[in-house]
Amino acid sequence: MRIGKERKRELEKAFEAPKPMNKKAFLAQLPKAQIGYREFMFYQIAYMPKRVWLISASIFGISLYGAWFMQRSMIWAISAMMPFAALTVTTENARSAAYGMEELEMAARFSLRSIVLARLGVLGIFHLLLLILLVCVGNRDNAYTLLQSGIYLTVPYLATTFFGLAVSRKVHGKEAIYICMGIAVTVSGFYGIAGRTIEIAYQSAYFGWWLAAFFAFALGLASEYHKIIRQTEELAWNL
Amino acid sequence: MSIQKVWGSVRGDASHLEEQYDKIYRYCYFKLRQRELAEDITQETFLRCFSQGGCQGNVYELRYLYTVARNLCIDEYRKKKALLLQGEEVIEDIGAEERMLSGVALKIALSELEEEERELLLLRYVNEVPVGVICKIWKISRYALYRKVQKALRKLETALED
Secondary structure, eight states: OOOOHHHHHHHHHHTOOOOOSSHHHHHHHSOOOOOOHHHHHHHHHHHSOHHHHHHHHHHHHHHHHHHHHSOGGGHHHHHHHHHHHHHHHHHHHHHHHHTTOHHHHHHSSSOHHHHHHHHHHHHHHHHHHHHHHHHHHHTTTOSSOHHHHHHHHHHHHHHHHHHHHHHHHHSOSHHHHHHHHHHHHHHHHHHHHHHHHOGGGGSGGGHHHHHHHHHHHHHHHHHHHHHHHHHHHHHHHHO | OOHHHHHTEEOOSHHHHHHHHHHHHHHHHHHHOOHHHHHHHHHHHHHHHHHTTOEETTEEEHHHHHHHHHHHHHHHHHHHHHHHHTTOOOOOOTTHHHHHSOSSHHHHHHHTSOHHHHHHHIIIIISOOOHHHHHHHHTOOHHHHHHHHHHHHHHHHHHHHO
16 A cells, blocks of 8 residues: 555644744754865765775776786886776866856865865875785785886876866866867877887986976975965955 | 755754753643643753753754653652642643634544544654654564654544544
């Protein structure tokens, strides 16, 4: 036996209680549980699209496969995959703007700034863990030192993230995502082609340049994060 | 099915919290038939849930809310009984019964049901508490709950036909 909508409405009326007197005042005073930063970050994992995790895991999975079974000369190929992992970070950052939800999310209880920072943080930690695993696996045959492997793989990742975040900060809408994709493909193509043709770049003599690039992009990335925070603050004040 | 129904919980933002407050208050009023007492119990329920970890972040656990409200109402019954035994007068909300059960045929039909059956209809169809949550509050199986709901609905329809 099922109950119809009409009967349901009648039941609601039948069980109607007199209006509460102190509801507003009580709810205004009701203590709100403070959410911890770690808990907040944990909650954000559930709100991130599954494809972000799947793409990241697939890219690192393929890279791990390459690092495990291939020879030392594969480092250029693996590093050419990294920009696509970085692409998930930049597109996640540009997602709200792409769908025109930026201003609304800034006005929400958990502002866009804290959400973006938490998501980038979560994704960054996830990628860092996978990168460490990749470096350890890729370094099995001791072709390079751990530091060298780490730097060779991190530089394209940092470069893509840096350029991608810079673009998503300046360009709004879906164009930002397309440009980020273009950047990822360009960086990946550069590492794919240049890594093959200029193998000399991976020799220890040129490692200083790699280190310089690493620090330059890392500093640039930190500066981009800072600018993103400032930008969301400014826009929030304009609301 | 919404996340709210899956988790049996409710997001702690203002509108949801107000809605939840109204539902718990309606439940308490149904149990106690006294406006002020029902509101006191409702507020006590929320405060207890908050202090005893019945909410995570700002999410109140439905099962926890209803269980606390139910237990507090039972405590009130007992207090009322004790007062009656001592010969003291309990001031009831005048006309409360009339307000709840007057006018329409449905209200008369409802009055012919047992208290438990009315409570079940209120929880399931008025407050829209998910089946799983009611089963946990009442500590019965889904099948037993289904049987009880069907019996209550049949009785209600029969009473309406009469």
